[in-house]
Amino acid sequence: MFTGSMVALVTPMSADGTIDWQALETLIEWQIQQGTDAIVSVGTTGESATLSHDEHKAVIRFSVECVNKRVPVIAGAGANATKEAIDLTFSAYQGGCDATLQVVPYYNKPPQSGLYRHFSQIAQSVPLPLLLYNVPGRTSCDLLPETVVELAKIKNIVGIKEASTYERLEILRQHFPRPSNFSILCGEDGISARAVCSGLIDGVISVTANIAPKQMHDLIDKGLKGDESACLALNQSIATLHEAMFTQTNPMPVKWALQRMGKIDNGIRLPLVELDEEHQSIVEKALQQAKIL
Template identity: 50%
Template sequence: MTTQKPLFSGSIVALVTPMDNHGNIDFETLKKLIEFHIDAGTNSIVSVGTTGESATLSIEENVKVIEKTVELAKGRIPIIAGTGANATSEAIVMTKLLRDSGVAGCLSVVPYYNKPTQEGMFQHFKAIAECTDLPQLLYNVPGRTGSDMKPETVARLSQIENIVGIKEATGDLTRITAIKELAGKDFIVLSGDDATGLEAMKLGAEGVISVTNNLAAKDMAEMCR
């Protein structure tokens, strides 16, 4: 595993995907949101994560929003692409489509609804990682997916070179310590739970991928610094 800490640390926004009253992507507002976060000192943007409507956008819309976010950012802030899906094949398609997009890496959620076993999760993320050279961040949020990826499974996945970290959103602070101990000090752990984000960083998390950041960007950036 190659460390990517400078890219994946600090205050990271799980950016909303703005839409107009007809359900079309509002790219003008997207531009304003990107400028808002650059001005506020946000460290990175997650484009089309679960907060960005990843489960409801088509693959075409998903990729288009991410590519436009990279274009509008103009290299001033790293963009992390939300490429997760409950179908392994779909996650692989999106990951491949973004290969040359300029994203810093991909964030891929534990398959939702399917309730895979720990071995199933391992094979899912292994297959995605093997289809690309892009750095991969795992995303564990059992409250949304119905499945909980255990620290032991994360540790197995950390041995795959381009799986560099995890967004851990259980809110269970003991997970931060357990993953650090099992996956090694170079494996990036990011809190995905705003309420416990500060405490997670005190325990060694590198930052927070935050929903609150959509509104309180300056405050989140200052807290993470």
């Protein structure tokens, strides 16, 4: 079962947009030292949409090697074409990943029957644990709880990253009451503390964890252990970070924050660009309030 604070890790790049492998290794080491419970490689925050297939696979393999089994590595391997997702998933399996994260197909807006067949074919094609990833704000397609219930009957579909609403997390927990081997992971940092204290989630796949890994780990850990006051207090200390990380399109703010912290260069792939100046002051203030700068 996947649980705890899992970082949706950025893919560091040099100013010319090439992958900065040394910075990636350094980030992974720092994340593990700070207590992060799993590394999510090449998800949305890792700029999966603008990496080539070869780069995508190479980043995942490199991450697995760097982690060296100290924590799980979950590979972003989703696509809006089922064959492409199977290819990426098989590569992650060969590379030694512990699971894959499979985003709802984007742009083509399949019906629920198509979503069921898409995810079931991936799961049946590659013997690797699969986490569903529902983020309708990006995909324009919503994976409904009823479809999740049917998909969970497939042995190696083991959980979901739900990046929508608190109410959806409530519905999912009703379908998967504890104790359950099906992991419900929050994909929205801003509601993760409330959700974990309410027993709705088993962990979070976090953008904020890129810049505040220990705080996110401790927050989720306290919540899972039932220490609501400590969890909420920790969340209050970084609440402005949650908001600041989405002041513009992810991962523009988090990459700027990591650059400001001296951990990465300013590379990002078009059509995304460096954070606008007016938003830089928002992120700067949030970093200061969280005592990161």
